[in-house]
Amino acid sequence: MNTIIENLTGMDALSDQVVAMDLLIAAKSGVRNYAMAVTEAGTPEVKEMLTRHLDDAIEMHEQVSAYAVEKGWYHPWDTNEQIQLNLTNMKTALNLPAL
């Protein structure tokens, strides 16, 4: 997190981790939404476009999840670790003062 903006906005809770997780969730929803959309499309032109976008979304998800794993913000192989992390994050969110 950029410290100047952090101090200016008082948003020190909005760390890179939160932003990355938001991006990961968006990427995940993207893949699912596109899969839905592809199965609704009938016109070849639209279907081709959506399939291409689905590929983009899959790749985006792949990159973001790899990044989050590397940073230790996402632990698919260790459920206990993931639970611990979620508990900590939940506590942080719950203790945030509402501005």
Next chain:
Amino acid sequence: MNNDYLDPINALHMPEMADTTFAMDFLLRAKEGVRNLSVALTESASPDVRAALKKQLKQGIALHQEITELMINKKWFHPYELPEQFKLDQLSANNTIKIGKMNLFPIETNRKGVFDRTPDEN
């Protein structure tokens, strides 16, 4: 269609009605398959699992496309003429409700007793 399942009049258009139902089932399965695979893909982290799921997702989309085209060609599916689709939906729903109400299996159909022993017993 009347309620007598032995009445030959009910056999009229039967092949077409049956195929419409089967094709619709096939289409829905293909669709659900694509959706399931996409969910599984977003939950997977191992590269080889991802590769397999991605490949099958592609196949699933292609299959879905083929079924859609087949059904449009055979006039079993009308995504572009919704009133036509509406008629078809209602007709097959009505027919299937009638079939559902028929007493198709008047005699005992429990076949469990046939399978409860190994061949060399008895």
Next chain:
Amino acid sequence: MNYALHEILEVQEMAAFKTNCLTKSKTMKALVSDPRLKELMQQDIDRSTKQLNEYTSVLSKAKQSLGDE
């Protein structure tokens, strides 16, 4: 070119979702410090921009054909 109704609805759904994503990525990118995360977000912005442009053309064509009827 005529589109089927459900696919237009679906494209609209995706357009709304992507608009949301793009807005978020654009505003949040200024707030992150990690260069790799910044780069990922820029990629997301580029892709979403391209996709939204495609949706715009599809949806305006759809609007025309709906108006014709």
Next chain:
Amino acid sequence: MDPQKVLPDHEALDLHEAINFKTLCIAKSKLMQGLVFDDDLRNLMKKDVEQSIQGLTELQSLYERAPFQAPVPQNRPTPIVGEKEGTEH
């Protein structure tokens, strides 16, 4: 088993879903081939069965790496038919 190769929990559960879904699809497409009248539809179903068998086999081999993996017996572990179970007719 190489611990590096073990699948994450969530992934293994999704494979479980995918495998069961695919299995049912094969069964259905196979049985329906005997019921449909239209040849084009039958051919498409045939193709689906062949493709799905390949896909399922692939998924099965990946599923072997599930954390809850176990040796597979010849038959269903608990029999569903037998003298004690159910009512006799």
